Amino acid sequence: MAIENRKVTVTVNGQERSAEVEPRKLLVHYLRDDLGLTGTHIGCDTSQCGACTIMVNGAAVKSCTMLAVQADKSELTTVEGLGTIDHLHPMQQSFWEEHGLQCGYCTPGVMMAMIGLLQENPNPSEEEIREGMEGVICRCTGYQFIVSAVQKAAKIMAEAAAKDGEAVAASQLVGEGTHRG
């Protein structure tokens, strides 16, 4: 505990933020407690639930499995950077329309994990979506409407990509919302 605090600087949802933290501090605590980004949740202490999933340099990562210091100089996207109330990201919109959430506690992490899935597989089958949810747990929904939501989001995103006449670059799938800290 005598170890000195470190300054950790990240670009989160398009904004540069930094805070001095203990080297042992988990990334998820840094986001929530130091940067005030409380949309990312904590559901376990053994890396099972995926409620803490965010994007780190474009890949879905459980933010409870990383130290804040390891994320220094990284680009992060949290649920706050996904979309806004007025302009929801297709994943958020689809979760809303398909009733993909009940308590909403797992939801930010599940959406991030599913955006990660669609980056790798833009047109997953129902089975692939279910498999792709291996790293997340939802205790409320029984998953079925999450599956429908992901299917719908995949369709919307694919259509948007087609309209652009080219595949949506992975990096464009996230971060289109208004950025706020």
Added chain:
Amino acid sequence: MANVVGTPLKRKEDPRLLTGNGRFSDDIQLPGMLHAAILRSPHAHAHIKKINAEAALKLPQVVAVYTGKDLEGKIGPIPSSWLVPDCNLKEAPQYPLAIDRVRYVGDGVALVIAEDRYAVRDALDLIDVEYEALPAAVRQKEAMQEGAPLVHDDIEHNIALHWKAGEIADEVLESAEVVVRESFYVQRVFPSPIETRAAIGEYNPGSGELTLWCTSQNPHIHRMVLSGVLGISEAKLRVIAPDMGGGFGGKIGVYPDEALIGYAARDLGRPVKWIEQRSEHFTASNAGRDEVIDVELYGQRDGALTAIRVKNTANLGAYLSTMGPGVATIDFGLMITGAYDIPHASCETFGVYTNTTPTDAYRGAGKPEATYQIERIIDLYAREIGMDPVELRRKNFAPKEAFPYTNAQGLIYDSGDYEKPLQKALEIVNYEQLRQEQEEMRKQGKLIGVGISTYVELCGFGPSKVAGAIGFQGGVWENSTVRVHPSGKVTVYSGTSPHGQGHATTFGQIVADKLGIPMDDIELVFSDTRAISMSWGTYGSRSTPVGGAAVAIAADRVVEKAKKIAAHELEAAADDIIFESGIFQVKGVPGQQRTFQEIAKAANMAWNLPEGMEPSLEAQSFFDPENFVYPFGTHIVVVEVDKETGEIQMKRYVCVDDVGRVINPLTAEGQVHGGIAQGVGQALWEGAVYSSEGQLLSGTLMDYTLPKARFFPPIESSFTETPSPVNPLGAKGVGETGTTASIPAVMNAVMDALKPYGVKDIDMPLTPEKVWRVIQEGEGN
């Protein structure tokens, strides 16, 4: 405006939750806030010889350490809220921290407060506790035996309660041609909301007010109980349930932890936050079920069932939880005949203290257990007499004409038509063909099973005088205030405390139809004892049938008053005013009308009200239902069991539920799905494992399987609608049906698949290993 009740509206609460704008307990940051952690016993049973916190207190960030002795006389014991009568109930006092003896792994030993959430955990590690381990009583049947270790020295045989309901004459039993007996174990499981429990206390020494944010399904029960425990006026204790990541019964209980946080905040004069760790949740939060159920089903060869005799031996854990005593008694024992017109029934329940975490209500609370035993034993009975399980069920259903139907234990089922969902479900699965396919597959050596559950459950408790008669330390009515602002926008206050169910939407729909205004004009307020009149919260699938009904009644009262104002303004008799789609209209005089918004303004301005009328447009209702509601339905599951590995694959899951009038089919279906996932979880994957010394071996999410998405086939869900006569909405509860129905449906399916091996029962969860062993033994014979 089109009516919105009965339509699948998107939820009002979602945009907030989808954008990270929820406000859950751990999101609350207060100036000067401290962090708390609770040191918990690693022993199931031990004397506390000495606690040395010196090293912890030396850490620079540590503010305080409290032990049970420090708090003696300062915080009272946490009482149970269900003192079931006539069962010789023995309640042992549960102090917020153990004083000289710990009674389960997870029992609180010390409360530590520090400046930071990491520092507080460092401090936990530095507290030195000297224990003298004692032998532990772990399993209920063993704990009742002579010479078993006593959890509480003065409670003989560890028997907390011995309850009986119903009697069966010997002649009835003797005249039966068939009797089928089985002993089922409905194992202990963990509610496991994805957000664990939490509490944050803030004390204002100036006003003497204590605010407690905590994960509570029933903030007013928390306030009522904790005001006694902490010795603070209810008028100075404000309990708020922030956004909550699920509850499932695990957040009904008033826990020691919440009392401790309230106490520490007041004692230290600084806000204190406590967030339960997931692994802590497994031993510190009340578990569910844990009942050994011995059943005897009597009847004739032709399938006429005549009597059911049940003994339930329930593990209540080390202390009586908030609802614990009622689960295996009232909730279970009065429902043992299920959907069947079995003329004679008796139930005997032993509630047993053990050195384990207390058990409490978990999704369904007693009804899943009751349904489990009847739905499982009826299948075994069908097998015994060689009748199709569907036919046997049909033959014994309480007939449609008999409603309101009085069951053998004296409960009056409000409404029902059990044939309807059964028929629909059979058609959806194409039952006849399914059975043929099963036969063919069997010939090919494939183990296909079809499981049925035709359940009924009780929920939406009422009236309050019945609650009193069964020892519930509270009422079961609900209240709502509908407040119309001058603009015609509306705020609705409800005493239910939603945490994922979507009441803001469903209750909003009720009000939108009643007042003829858009959903966007309606805001809902819940879960704050300062804003909401006395109420009883969300559990037992009561929110819509009781809370929603209160909302509807309050809205009706608003309309009633508004009509009078409209009549006054339009110079007509109130009886001549028709109110439709937000317009007050004089009957037969087109154009003579006022909008709801105009009346809202008129009422609030009060410039020109009828003689003697009070200003404003607002109404409150307190609704005490005349009876419980009884949702029912049929679930059918098709499974395939892999002979080589014992793995079970669900091929189809079909359910037809009748929850009375459905307010929002989308959220209702969501409730059904979630309920099913938890029930199937119990049947196939979830289960607490305690060692014989009382160590919890399944105490992390690595050792306890919560169901994942890939475990399930698509659920084919639909509804039939048989309205309830006991509330103005015609609604029944929907939150617990899925769990109640699914556990036996899945088990029956697997047992059906394993029928060629003659196996009648396997203890849940049906892990591949257990199933594989049964197959191996069967193949050997």
